Amino acid sequence: MSQKTKSQEDYLRAIYHFFEEGKRVRSVDVAEYLKVSKPSVAEMTSSLVKMGFIAKNRYSSIKLTKKGAEEARKITNKHRIIEVFLTEFLKMEKKNLHEEAHRLEHAFSDNVVKRLGVLLKKPKKCPHGKPIMR
C-alpha cells in the first residue's frame, strides 16, 4: 500500500480549497495557491490521477473523485482543527496560524487529531470561519 506524501496532501488540500468554494479548479490556480511552478503541478496532478484521487477533464480543470474528496476533506479538517487548537490553547496570533498549521498537519497522526477534536469539544469552524465537517 503506497502512502501519500506531504506534497500530495498539500495538493489535495489546495484543490479542496477551490472545490469548497464551488470554483472550477485549474492547475494554474493550484500553482498560485501553493506558490509552486506549473510544471510541478502538472507532475503532481498526474501522480494524483494515477492514485485515483482526482480526474482531469478535457477543459483542463481538476475534479476530485469520491475517494479524493474524502481524503481532501480529512486533510482539510485536520488543518482546521489544528488551527483551533493553536488559537484556543496556545493563544497563537491569527497571522501565523495558517503557516504553523500547514507544517503541523503532517506531524499529527489521524488518531492524535481525532483526540484534539475531542479536547476542543468538536469545533464546527476554524478561526477563519471555514467549516469543519464530519
Added chain:
Amino acid sequence: MLRYTMDVEEYVRASGSGLELEELSLFGLNYKFADISGIDIDHFPEEEQMEELCKNNSSVFSWNFDRLTLSRYVAYMEAMVGGSEKEYTGLENGENRGYGLMQSEHRTAIAGYITASEEEDHLRTIYHISEEAGEVSPHNVATHLHSPEDNAEEAIENLQDKGLLQKDNGNGIKLTKEGFITARRITNKHRIIEVFLEKMLRLQGNRIHEEAHRLEHMLTDDFVEGMSRLLNRPKRCPHGKAIK
C-alpha cells in the same frame, strides 16, 4: 552488480513527485541534487524503467554520507570515478532516512545521509544513556539506537564532526557542553510532548512514546513551550523521567 545510467532530472520527472532540483557546486564541479527523503520510494520508477531512463555512462550506487559534510562525500565520489564501484543496494523506505540523488557530469549516485531528525535521535539516545548509566561507550550507543537502520559508528562520527560529542579520557565518549545543551533541549521537548499526549489527549502506553518520537522533530520550540505553559510546567514525563 547492477549498473544503471540515468539522468536525475528525468528520473525526478518520471517519478511525478514534484521534487525540486538544487544546484550544488563543490570542488569546482556542478551537481544537480534532489533530496528524495520522505518520498515514497514506490513512486519512483522500477528497476526496469530506470534502465529505460538511461542516458550516459555513469552508474548508480549507494552508500552513506552526511549532507553537512558533503565535501567528504564528493572527495569519495571523485575517487570512485573510473575506479571500483559499490554495489547498488536499492533504497529502503526508512521513515527517518535521508536520501539524495546526485549527478555530476561524471556520474549519478543515490546516497543516504543523516537527517536532522536522526541526529536529534542520536543526541537524545546519548543523553538517555548518560542519565541512566553515566558512561557512554560506542557499544552502549549501538544497543540503544532507535532505528535498526542506524549505525552507531556513523552517528558518533557525525556528532564529533559537529562538535557535539568528544572522546573522554578513557575509552568512552561524552557530550560537549553544546552537545549537552542541545540533547537536554530535545529530551525535554520529547517529555513535554509525552505529558501533553497523556494528560490532554489521553493516549496510553506505547502510543505515547511513538507519537512523541515523531512529533518532537516536527514541533517548533515555541510550540512545545506553549504546551509546557498549558500543562503548568510539568516536572516529569509519564515514565517518571525528569524535565529540567
